[in-house]
């Protein structure tokens with residue numbers, strides 16, 4: 001496994017010191033005794049296709065300025081979060097402690113296991129289905145996944161589209177799983193939806 005700097009390791013409360021902390025109220029407790037063993041990768045941009053607006057953080061903190069864009073009316077009552085966001089610059093932002101259940105996956109199943117929020121860590125990568133991600137984002141994704149594997153018994157990494165097919169398309173066709181796997185030192189066994197492809 002890749003070497004991990006100490007400040008990238010989640011602390012006992014599930015917070016990563018290297019991440020900028022932007023607490024979201026959108027979380028609750030994981031089921032008792034549930035192992036945290038899956039990582040789910042997403043993409044998000046707000047407004048869609050725009051980067052660096054600050055609106056993702058506002059959305060996850062339920063303080064989105066609805067007047068800023070017509071699209072925001074469609075998500076005004078949506079209460080969601082992810083544990084992490086990786087900005088276009090590769091900055092790591094944390095919204096929810098890894099020990100808690102963030103609301104990122106929705107109706108979903110990982111290899112037959114329902115309700116992926118119960119047992120997964122959600123990482124949003126700022127982007128869109130029709131645009132490449134930045135090299136800095138791959139570096140950060142690899143570093144945080146390596147750190148999570150050091151701390152939690154991670155057995156698999158999947159895209160949102162893998163666990164909610166037909167409903168979700170992210171992280172999308174531009175996400176280079178091979179590059180990510182190489183940088184994160186992730187073996188094919190940890191990528192059950194990519195094995196053999």
Ligand SMILES: [Zn+2]
Pocket residue numbers: 041042043104160168170
């Ligand atoms: Zn998603």
